[in-house]
Amino acid sequence: MADAAKPATLFEKIWRRHVVVDRPDGYTLLYIDRHLIHDGSYFAFQRLKNRGLKMRRPDLSFGTPDHYMPTNTRNKEDVTNPDSKRMVTGLAINGAEHGVTVFDIGDRRNGIVHVVGPEQGITLPGITLVCGDSHTSTHGAMGCLAFGIGSSEVTHVMATQSLWQKKPKTMRIDIDGALGFGITGKDVILAIIAKIGTAGGTGHVFEFAGSGIRQLSMEGRLTLCNMSIEGGGRAGMIAPDDKTFAYIAGKPYAPKGAAWDKALVEWKALPSDAGASFDSDVRLSGPDIAPMVTFGTSPEDAVPITDRVPDPSTAKDATKREGLTRALAYMGLTPGTAITDIKIDRVFIGSCTNSRIEDIRAAAAVAKGRKAVVPSWIVPGSGIIKEQAEAEGLDKVFKEAGFEWREAGCSMCLGTNGEIGHPQERIASTSNRNFVGRQGKGVRTHLVSPAMAAAAAVSGHFTDVRRMKV
Amino acid sequence: MAQDKDPQEKVPARKPFTSVTAVAAPINQANVDTDQIIPARFLSLPREKMSPHLFRDVRYNDNGSPKPEFVLNKPAYKNAQIIVAERNFACGSSREMAVTVIQDNGFKSVIAPSFGDIFFNNCFQNGVLPVMLPEARVNQLLRFLLELPGAEITVDLPTQTVKGPDGMVDTFEIDSFRKDCLLKGIDEIAMTLGYEADIAAFEKKQRSANG
Numbered sequence: 001m002a003d004a005a006k007p008a009t010l011f012e013k014i015w016r017r018h019v020v021v022d023r024p025d026g027y028t029l030l031y032i033d034r035h036l037i038h039d040g041s042y043f044a045f046q047r048l049k050n051r052g053l054k055m056r057r058p059d060l061s062f063g064t065p066d067h068y069m070p071t072n073t074r075n076k077e078d079v080t081n082p083d084s085k086r087m088v089t090g091l092a093i094n095g096a097e098h099g100v101t102v103f104d105i106g107d108r109r110n111g112i113v114h115v116v117g118p119e120q121g122i123t124l125p126g127i128t129l130v131c132g133d134s135h136t137s138t139h140g141a142m143g144c145l146a147f148g149i150g151s152s153e154v155t156h157v158m159a160t161q162s163l164w165q166k167k168p169k170t171m172r173i174d175i176d177g178a179l180g181f182g183i184t185g186k187d188v189i190l191a192i193i194a195k196i197g198t199a200g201g202t203g204h205v206f207e208f209a210g211s212g213i214r215q216l217s218m219e220g221r222l223t224l225c226n227m228s229i230e231g232g233g234r235a236g237m238i239a240p241d242d243k244t245f246a247y248i249a250g251k252p253y254a255p256k257g258a259a260w261d262k263a264l265v266e267w268k269a270l271p272s273d274a275g276a277s278f279d280s281d282v283r284l285s286g287p288d289i290a291p292m293v294t295f296g297t298s299p300e301d302a303v304p305i306t307d308r309v310p311d312p313s314t315a316k317d318a319t320k321r322e323g324l325t326r327a328l329a330y331m332g333l334t335p336g337t338a339i340t341d342i343k344i345d346r347v348f349i350g351s352c353t354n355s356r357i358e359d360i361r362a363a364a365a366v367a368k369g370r371k372a373v374v375p376s377w378i379v380p381g382s383g384i385i386k387e388q389a390e391a392e393g394l395d396k397v398f399k400e401a402g403f404e405w406r407e408a409g410c411s412m413c414l415g416t417n418g419e420i421g422h423p424q425e426r427i428a429s430t431s432n433r434n435f436v437g438r439q440g441k442g443v444r445t446h447l448v449s450p451a452m453a454a455a456a457a458v459s460g461h462f463t464d465v466r467r468m469k470v
Numbered sequence: 471m472a473q474d475k476d477p478q479e480k481v482p483a484r485k486p487f488t489s490v491t492a493v494a495a496p497i498n499q500a501n502v503d504t505d506q507i508i509p510a511r512f513l514s515l516p517r518e519k520m521s522p523h524l525f526r527d528v529r530y531n532d533n534g535s536p537k538p539e540f541v542l543n544k545p546a547y548k549n550a551q552i553i554v555a556e557r558n559f560a561c562g563s564s565r566e567m568a569v570t571v572i573q574d575n576g577f578k579s580v581i582a583p584s585f586g587d588i589f590f591n592n593c594f595q596n597g598v599l600p601v602m603l604p605e606a607r608v609n610q611l612l613r614f615l616l617e618l619p620g621a622e623i624t625v626d627l628p629t630q631t632v633k634g635p636d637g638m639v640d641t642f643e644i645d646s647f648r649k650d651c652l653l654k655g656i657d658e659i660a661m662t663l664g665y666e667a668d669i670a671a672f673e674k675k676q677r678s679a680n681g
């Protein structure tokens with residue numbers, strides 16, 4: 001048993017509280033407080049059923065279909081692919097059978113699973129949360145331990161409400177000093193990944209700390225933790241503070257009354273103790289971070305907007321050189337091209353990385369009074385965000401500027417709902433992966449923040465949003 | 471909609487993993503992501519229809535004809551059961567199909583300097599053995615396999631060794647928990663259900679703490 005007096009990290013405190021069994025071989029059976037499911041969990045339900053098992057704690061599971069539903073309709077009958085339709089409709093059917101709360105298509109609370117959890121107060125500080133999706137790291141922004149699992153593990157959690165885990169290592173990533181004007185969580189995380197590489201955090205749980213992080217809104221923190229997985233991290237976490245508590249207060253599934261007061265006392269004890277040590281430490285200077293744009297086919301291929309497409313011959317080793325050469329060929333880019341000279345064909349603003357109200361406001365501020373010169377989509381993260389944006393008149397701003405205002409869902413982030421780009425189309429996207437073929441076969445994805453995506457939409461090429469009058 | 475009319479996923483029975491001696495296919499590219507291994511548009515297919523789509527977009531032309539230069543299309547690697555890859559293999563999404571599609575194409579083990587964390591875990595869930603070896607040694611193995619197409623490698627779990635085409639033997643690390651589960655073909659869910667009393671006790675303790 002760890003010494004209670006020894007300074008502990010946020011991660012360590014949550015881990016300790018969830019140990020069901022510690023085995024001598026170093027494996028821990030970890031209790032899972034919340035399990036989020038989505039339409040992609042279809043096969044896990046099947047496996048549970050095939051084995052004749054029941055869900056142990058359906059009351060701790062919440063579902064929302066998001067990956068396979070098109071975002072131009074709210075009618076499930078419009079899903080034409082029978083395999084996709086089975087998954088979209090299957091969630092509510094399985095949910096009803098097992099007694100799981102499902103925010104189905106048509107429910108205003110429906111949306112992307114990683115947007116819905118925090119929005120409903122399902123995601124809370126100090127808990128363990130899993131979901132069969134790698135971007136489950138998002139939820140760590142609320143001060144909890146949240147990580148993605150595979151489909152076999154989803155069935156395991158359904159049956160046992162626990163998981164076998166080996167304790168990961170910890171890495172503290174400090175952002176020192178205030179972020180500059182117009183710098184968002186997206187720019188911060190892209191700068192971090194550019195520094196540590198996509199495998200930089202393998203086997204680690206990140207804790208993001210420092211004044212640059214405290215300054216971020218909850219939306220910005222969610223964006224930051226969302227892409228921990230792109231830095232190789234198992235999870236990303238941020239210590240809960242007054243911003244966290246204010247965000248949670250009054251959310252439908254958050255504790256209320258006396259339970260709230262009690263929870264608050266516990267949550268305030270969660271931040272890492274002074275003197276707690278991490279397996280590794282990384283530091284970035286907050287004021288030095290600029291709006292970032294990716295140029296290649298890995299999220300680590302990110303540079304400031306003021307920079308140029310790098311020359312592969314300057315890469316540090318042969319593997320990197322080959323990778324860069326291949327990436328630039330796929331992306332159709334010439335070394336030395338100024339990022340601001342790259343013309344784009346399409347814009348996608350959405351995904352669990354950047355589809356929250358603040359993201360939509362930031363994009364609207366740029367779009368207002370201007371005109372999109374390429375097809376540009378805005379896909380809110382949930383029905384509630386869509387409603388709120390409409391109440392603020394943002395949908396009108398977008399429509400006047402020629403943007404397409406759509407229903408909630410994953411949409412063009414992954415395209416499993418059929419919403420994909422054309423081969424060789426160049427997309428400025430607020431999603432999280434610029435992998436080869438991610439947004440459709442041959443599609444060239446550049447990852448940016450919502451404001452940068454909107455700036456690209458109205459100018460037709462990447463533009464430093466800091467230079468635009470917003 | 472009647473669920474029982476759905477195609478049922480056919481999961482092969484868990485076989486114990488001990489040792490494999492087989493042709494190894496070199497994938498000499500770093501950061502191969504799960505979107506390349508199995509593109510998203512195939513993810514809603516039932517498992518038995520997915521296997522032809524392994525590496526779909528890098529393996530086949532638009533008209534469906536195989537690209538002769540892609541390693542898995544070369545006759546020498548037809549019976550390969552081992553993959554040797556560069557660092558950060560199968561990074562990206564949590565899709566377990568990245569493992570099962572590799573498995574359903576006859577592969578039993580993947581050797582690389584490092585893996586995406588979730589893929590690494592998913593391998594064990596399906597009885598595929600992921601082996602981490604130092605980058606320098608993996609690069610050496612890749613060179614051998616490229617120069618001698620069809621060369622064999624032995625991956626032996628009981629002794630935790632990999633024997634290369636050059637006869638050199640390397641040992642690898644594996645947790646005793648994972649090793650045991652693979653060797654015995656243990657099903658994790660069945661095993662964990664054996665801890666039911668501990669889980670129930672934990673829940674009781676948590677309930678009283680939250681009173």
Ligand code: SF4
Pocket residue numbers: 066067112113114133135351352353409410411413414431432
């Ligand atoms: S928005 Fe994209 S990354 Fe997020 S859950 Fe959906 S498909 Fe996955």
